Amino acid sequence: MTVFRQVRATPNLLTMVRLFALPFLVIEILDNHWKMAFLLLWIAGTSDAFDGIAARRLGQATRLGQYLDPIADKLLLSTLFMVLTHVGLIPRYVTVLVFSRDLGILLICTLLYVTNVLRDFPPSWLGKWNTAVQIVVVLTIMTGQVVHIPGLERAVWLLLRFIAVLAPMSAAQYAWITMRKVQTQGSEIAASAP
Structure with missing residues (x-):
């Protein structure tokens, strides 16, 4: 096409x-x-x-x-x-953690892709959770600006704290999975070499 x-x-x-x-x-x-x-x-x-x-x-x-x-x-x-x-509406430290995670993953994937070390970068399960919670927090914050719902501010506060923990954890998991893939691929190449 x-x-x-x-x-x-x-x-x-x-x-x-x-x-x-x-x-x-x-x-x-x-x-x-x-x-x-x-x-x-x-x-x-x-x-x-x-x-x-x-x-x-x-x-x-x-x-x-x-x-x-x-x-x-x-x-x-x-x-x-x-x-x-x-x-x-979102504390700076949460956004810094989210951007640091995304930028780190982007740089690692780009480096591995450009050097032909690895071409497949599926998201990790923690990464999927991280994205899902980010979507929920944005929707919740935006909803709170349009409609007053009791307890919504507390929910946003909890979700933001969760993202602050989840973002670095998902970055670490992604790095671990990627490192293992690179090691496995390196071992397979070494084993197939004459």
């Missing part, structure tokens, strides 16, 4: 909707237009849910989509963490 046809595939168009909505979402948050920001967040979230469904149902899974979807997800979450930190 050509690059142009991959770009035009329905799942990839939905992913691009998510990317297109992001700057407007940031602007609405910075301007304290929480209802519009909340609406844009739901549009982005819905596009994320439907792009996977569309890829499976329409048989339009593409190589571009395999890279574009996780990039869009990570860009959305990371940007929201930064903006929500800027407006004082």
